[in-house]
Amino acid sequence: MKEFGPVYPGGPAGDFGVTHLNKTDGWVISGHGYGMYTYVNPNELKSESPDDTEIGLFGRNKRGLDGKNPIIIYVNRKK
Template sequence: MDNLSTLENIKLAINPKFQDWVLFKNDTYIIFDDITTIENVQDEAIKLMKEFGPVFAGGTAGDFSVIHLNSTEGWLVSGHGYGMYTYVHPTELDNEVPNDLEIGLLGRSKRNSDGENPEIVHINSSSDS
């Protein structure tokens, strides 16, 4: 296992062309294409997380895809919200060789936690660069 923090792993997981994103407590983040059109990034991120984060049985919120990362350890789990991904680190899973279903279910669960109780832990902005 590497010694990178979760934030460092997430920064490595995001395509560098995307500089505007908001990270929530349970490792779900939302990428914004054009932050200049958003009046309050925190408010917009929380609104999107409340809308697309919670998982409801039988709905599209339960659907997910797993993205295997090349630039760092772990995976990204995408859902039905545009630009919304949840980072899953290998140490979060009991299985040393997890399958996509195990990874996806954990990521979906983490996204659900962020959706039910959205707490922003980091805002990355191109204007900070």
């Protein structure tokens, strides 16, 4: 995670994509690090109807914090 940070707007780590989830509440935020995603729960946001920019910026900030102090909670590997 440290390899893909720190997050600076305008740099490659500042890019994000927002995926709306169908089977659970919330969104997954992707960045330039392949296979690393940040989950955003609707309860984390102040707005009740946030747009993709608000969701993505919040998720990007979470990713930036993770890059500074990474704690890996799950790794999915194919055997």
